[in-house]
Amino acid sequence: MSPPRAVRDSATGDLFAALTADDAPPPAAPLTGDALLALLRQWTDAGLLRHIDTALAALLHEQHADSPPCALLAAALLAQMEGRGHSCLPLAPLLQSPLATLAWPPEHADAVDALWAQLPASLPGWLQALTACPWVRTATSDGTPLDDDAGQPLVLVDAAGSAPLLYLRRYWLHEQAVARHITALSSATPAAPVDIGAARGWLERFFAPTPDAAPDWQKIACALALRGQLTLITGGPGTGKTYTAARLLALLFATAAQPDQLRVALAAPTGKAAARLKQSIDEALGALQHSVGSALDLGALVERTGAARTLHALLGARAGTRHFSHHAGNPLEVDVLIVDEASMVHLEMMAALLAALPASARLVLLGDKDQLASVEAGAVLGDLCRGAEAGRYAPATAQWIADLTGEILAPQFLATGATPDPLAQHTVMLRASRRFGGPIGQLAQAVNEGDAAAAGALLQRGRGGGDSGEVALRQGGTPAQAVQLAWPGRAGTPSYGGYAQALARWQPLRASAGQDGFEAAHAAWAANVLRAFERFRLLCAVREGDWGVQGLNRAIEQALAHAGVIAQTGGSWYAGRPVMVTRNEPQLGVFNGDIGIALPGAAPDHALRVYFLQGEQLRSVGVARLAQVQTAFAMTVHKSQGSEFAHAALVLPASAGQLLARELVYTGITRARQAFTLVEQHAGLLAQAIERPTQRASGLARLLRR
Numbered sequence: 054m055s056p057p058r059a060v061r062d063s064a065t066g067d068l069f070a071a072l073t074a075d076d077a078p079p080p081a082a083p084l085t086g087d088a089l090l091a092l093l094r095q096w097t098d099a100g101l102l103r104h105i106d107t108a109l110a111a112l113l114h115e116q117h118a119d120s121p122p123c124a125l126l127a128a129a130l131l132a133q134m135e136g137r138g139h140s141c142l143p144l145a146p147l148l149q150s151p152l153a154t155l156a157w158p159p160e161h162a163d164a165v166d167a168l169w170a171q172l173p174a175s176l177p178g179w180l181q182a183l184t185a186c187p188w189v190r191t192a193t194s195d196g197t198p199l200d201d202d203a204g205q206p207l208v209l210v211d212a213a214g215s216a217p218l219l220y221l222r223r224y225w226l227h228e229q230a231v232a233r234h235i236t237a238l239s240s241a242t243p244a245a246p247v248d249i250g251a252a253r254g255w256l257e258r259f260f261a262p263t264p265d266a267a268p269d270w271q272k273i274a275c276a277l278a279l280r281g282q283l284t285l286i287t288g289g290p291g292t293g294k295t296y297t298a299a300r301l302l303a304l305l306f307a308t309a310a311q312p313d314q315l316r317v318a319l320a321a322p323t324g325k326a327a328a329r330l331k332q333s334i335d336e337a338l339g340a341l342q343h344s345v346g347s348a349l350d351l352g353a354l355v356e357r358t359g360a361a362r363t364l365h366a367l368l369g370a371r372a373g374t375r376h377f378s379h380h381a382g383n384p385l386e387v388d389v390l391i392v393d394e395a396s397m398v399h400l401e402m403m404a405a406l407l408a409a410l411p412a413s414a415r416l417v418l419l420g421d422k423d424q425l426a427s428v429e430a431g432a433v434l435g436d437l438c439r440g441a442e443a444g445r446y447a448p449a450t451a452q453w454i455a456d457l458t459g460e461i462l463a464p465q466f467l468a469t470g471a472t473p474d475p476l477a478q479h480t481v482m483l484r485a486s487r488r489f490g491g492p493i494g495q496l497a498q499a500v501n502e503g504d505a506a507a508a509g510a511l512l513q514r515g516r517g518g519g520d521s522g523e524v525a526l527r528q529g530g531t532p533a534q535a536v537q538l539a540w541p542g543r544a545g546t547p548s549y550g551g552y553a554q555a556l557a558r559w560q561p562l563r564a565s566a567g568q569d570g571f572e573a574a575h576a577a578w579a580a581n582v583l584r585a586f587e588r589f590r591l592l593c594a595v596r597e598g599d600w601g602v603q604g605l606n607r608a609i610e611q612a613l614a615h616a617g618v619i620a621q622t623g624g625s626w627y628a629g630r631p632v633m634v635t636r637n638e639p640q641l642g643v644f645n646g647d648i649g650i651a652l653p654g655a656a657p658d659h660a661l662r663v664y665f666l667q668g669e670q671l672r673s674v675g676v677a678r679l680a681q682v683q684t685a686f687a688m689t690v691h692k693s694q695g696s697e698f699a700h701a702a703l704v705l706p707a708s709a710g711q712l713l714a715r716e717l718v719y720t721g722i723t724r725a726r727q728a729f730t731l732v733e734q735h736a737g738l739l740a741q742a743i744e745r746p747t748q749r750a751s752g753l754a755r756l757l758r759r
């Protein structure tokens with residue numbers, strides 16, 4: 054850290070003012086809590102902190118006037134970190150490189166340096182200050198509290214040899230709970246012994262021999278699922294996670310003592326992902342039925358499985374509260390629970406899910422560990438699957454795999470240390486994508502590997518087309534370029550053109566209102582509009598500004614209104630308005646992230662209703678009942694997780710700053726099935742993002758791998 058400087062430049066002068074009067078050297082008097090809060094408020098005005106971050110420090114100062122300024126500062130910065138998805142504030146990195154830890158732009162370096170010069174210079178000084186605060190509880194890194202629980206809002210986890218982490222109490226408790234449950238699950242063994250010969254026989258029927266020498270990781274995942282209560286299956290798009298999960302279910306069904314009693318539940322964080330999971334599992338089981346014939350009645354398994362639900366619905370979200378009707382005292386009635394898109398499951402939700410799981414149930418988590426983590430705090434799947442590439446199977450696990458699958462793992466996949474990681478024994482990474490061999494897959498891989506040069510070259514070449522998919526680049530220019538991809542679109546590449554055509558069929562349909570068959574025709578039309586809309590999506594890194602969700606939604610609306618596709622009435626609702634629900638509304642059967650389209654209803658007045666397609670099922674809600682929605686021609690990459698589009702266009706603006714990260718680009722690319730277009734405000738932004746992988750601060754991996 055550089056020494057304090059009395060700098061007042063145009064970018065930072067106002068931030069610096071609270072610390073130094075004019076250009077004089079920093080005052081010799083120690084920093085007071087009031088001066089610190091004044092500075093925090095200025096940082097809030099400058100957009101570095103949220104109001105709620107500063108409010109936490111202010112509240113603590115109000116309640117405990119003698120709180121050391123560094124502790125108050127740590128509280129505000131912890132809240133800021135939580136707002137960015139981190140579960141905790143790692144104190145050592147904060148002291149060493151505050152700007153990087155807080156993701157603040159470099160122009161604030163002077164202001165931060167000036168403040169830091171007035172705070173304890175070393176970590177022990179900060180720890181001492183925090184430990185002395187009555188509002189901080191201390192605990193060891195394994196979660197053992199060192200002082201009484203007096204409802205302290207912050208928890209300092211500090212232990213010799215491990216980096217100290219500061220938590221908001223809630224997240225500390227969630228992390229402890231997740232670690233406890235996962236540890237228990239990964240050491241539990243199913244009650245009934247496994248008939249190895251029978252299981253091996255089924256696996257041979259379920260999986261054709263692979264032509265190459267590479268291990269059949271899908272088969273291995275099924276074998277491991279039989280051995281324990283927890284199975285983590287990670288892999289990129291199209292690597293066969295759901296294909297594997299279907300076979301895993303079939304194996305559990307085939308080997309169960311009482312298959313007709315097996316209770317199976319499917320769930321995902323969003324309605325769309327849940328519907329896709331159910332559809333893929335049913336299709337895979339249907340295809341498998343053909344190959345196993347009458348030896349196994351997989352139709353009965355499909356029936357037992359029922360519909361897939363959102364996690365909120367599965368757990369019984371209670372409107373207006375954070376509580377669920379299923380919890381440790383009222384567990385889910387399930388023997389096997391499969392959760393797809395697990396990378397989107399945040400810490401609090403994972404804690405709730407694990408608490409509600411009966412002690413004897415099996416849990417299978419499917420997801421892509423390299424995708425963006427959940428919007429809310431935590432990166433649970435990433436933490437659980439850390440190092441999944443390496444395998445790290447213990448000798449006993451390798452033997453089990455050999456016994457059930459005949460696969461002899463190469464030494465590179467075996468554990469090296471004396472104490473193998475328990476979680477690794479339940480984790481399988483699927484590596485071969487069946488869908489993404491072409492340029493889209495190559496681009497995703499280059500991004501994931503941090504190879505900006507290869508990614509840039511692929512996009513510049515713009516190779517592809519046809520079945521293998523295509524990638525394209527639009528560089529420079531204005532947001533209008535992105536709008537043009539949406540409407541009128543590029544020839545031969547999906548856009549909102551199909552949605553516009555489907556929408557236009559309302560007029561002839563309307564003429565048949567009141568006649569026989571109108572309602573069925575109306576439902577088919579609404580479903581068509583929804584399906585056509587799903588062919589394209591504009592994905593944004595940011596919400597605000599002309600290059601963000603809001604500006605691009607407005608611009609697309611204007612372009613569509615100009616072309617007569619939609620008729621804006623001046624109000625927010627119009628026929629054809631696509632919306633994303635932003636709050637769970639269990640009483641309406643719609644959940645955060647669901648996408649619907651406002652369309653004239655089938656009733657005689659044709660009042661606008663928002664239609665949703667949940668699997669094959671169409672449902673609708675009157676527009677007046679849906680208060681919490683956003684227009685969805687453009688959406689953030691975060692919100693697009695769990696969805697796929699024939700054509701996805703990712704918009705990278707210069708203003709996104711630190712938000713431009715590798716996982717964001719990877720997630721955007723992997724939403725595309727046939728075509729991917731990158732719209733870069735100027736050259737270099739893609740490379741900048743690829744070179745910035747995100748690591749969410751969390752103590753979970755440490756807790757699990759003690």
Ligand SMILES: Nc1ncnc2c1ncn2[C@@H]1O[C@H](COP(=O)(O)OP(=O)(O)OP(=O)(O)O)[C@@H](O)[C@H]1O
Binds near residue numbers: 288292294488
């Ligand atoms: N071993 C296999 N043999 C033949 N086809 C397979 C195999 N594994 C997967 N597939 C096919 O590859 C496609 C992708 O598989 P699947 O949908 O299970 O992948 P996924 O990893 O779940 O994808 P997503 O990222 O979309 O969730 C499907 O059509 C599936 O039937």
